[in-house]
Amino acid sequence: MSSSAVARNGQEFLAVLDNEEKTIKSKADGYNKLLQTDDNHLNEDVRCDINAVIGEVNLLLRGKLKQFRGLCQANVSKSTTSAGEPTPLDSDLEGFWDITYPLIDKVKVKFTKLDDRKAMQWASIEDEYDPNDVNNRPRIIDERLKQLQPHQNKSKPSTAKTANDDLKKLIQERRKAAANLSNSANQNHDVEIFVTQK
Template identity: 75%
Template sequence: MNGQTFLIKLDDEEKTIKSKAETYNEYINANDNQLTEEVRTDINAVIGEVNLLLRGKLKQFRGLCQANVTKLTDGEPIPLDSDLEGFWDITYPLIDKVKEKFTKLDARQAKQWAPIEEYDPNDINNRPRVIDDRLKQLQPQQNKSSKIPIPKPANDDLKKLIQERRKAAANSTNQNHDIEIFVAPK
């Protein structure tokens, strides 16, 4: 893809996120008294993220695309089509993330701004534990009334011996011993 193609894509994406941001900004202005501080903060955070994206990465990308199309730069190399593709691969997930946040706001608005429990499938600590009947059969059944006594480990004697040796070594270091050094003859 060349700079002209990316400019068209960029215009479409900017139009989409600007439109959503303006819609929510108008919604805040019209319903300010009815919204909680949390809801206003959430909406303003997404709008702010859109503004940062538009003034930052997307503006930079637009400049690169225009330099690619016009082949004019201020002494800097002209961005290649492959450069634009790489920059788009970095930038588009940011656009997608903002669109996803707007989708979550839409879902909350549909539920009268009730908080929506979010589930991150990549977060190991947040995954629900699903145990179906097959797994329940594999799990050992524990009956608390009839506990099986656990035998003492067979190596208790070894542990005692190690403790005695440690005590003996500690006592021997407290005594004043002569140290002998042996040197091999030359």
């Protein structure tokens, strides 16, 4: 779906874009309606998951897809873009679409997962770890850190504390040295007067 042998022009991409936007908007609207009509049957986790995907759709529509639509329209009208850049070539559109389509596809996959959960009365589904999904990374890293933490605490209990103490000592020593320097400057305030003979 992302690329083809023959480069598509702006008109063809506008048709593809309309279709993709219609699909994800329709899904987002359906789930939005579900959130508003549901009488507290959905738990907070499910609501958060639904809102996250709807938010992703809205960001896409207002961001990358809006930008891509502008490029396609500039390609069709053979005019400069709204940013004043030259008319995008068909190959430019292909390149932009290759970057943009995976974002659409990812949202569609998330809607499919929501559909699956809905069919199972919102039972939790164990996801396989996707290293490319930024949203999955923190949880996995957190789990790994929790496993490592006891070992770190036992082996190096005071590394941060020691560094902090060393820094405090250094600051105190510098302050003492500055105070001593200031005191010695104040004590040695003998004035010598030189008089030149005429």
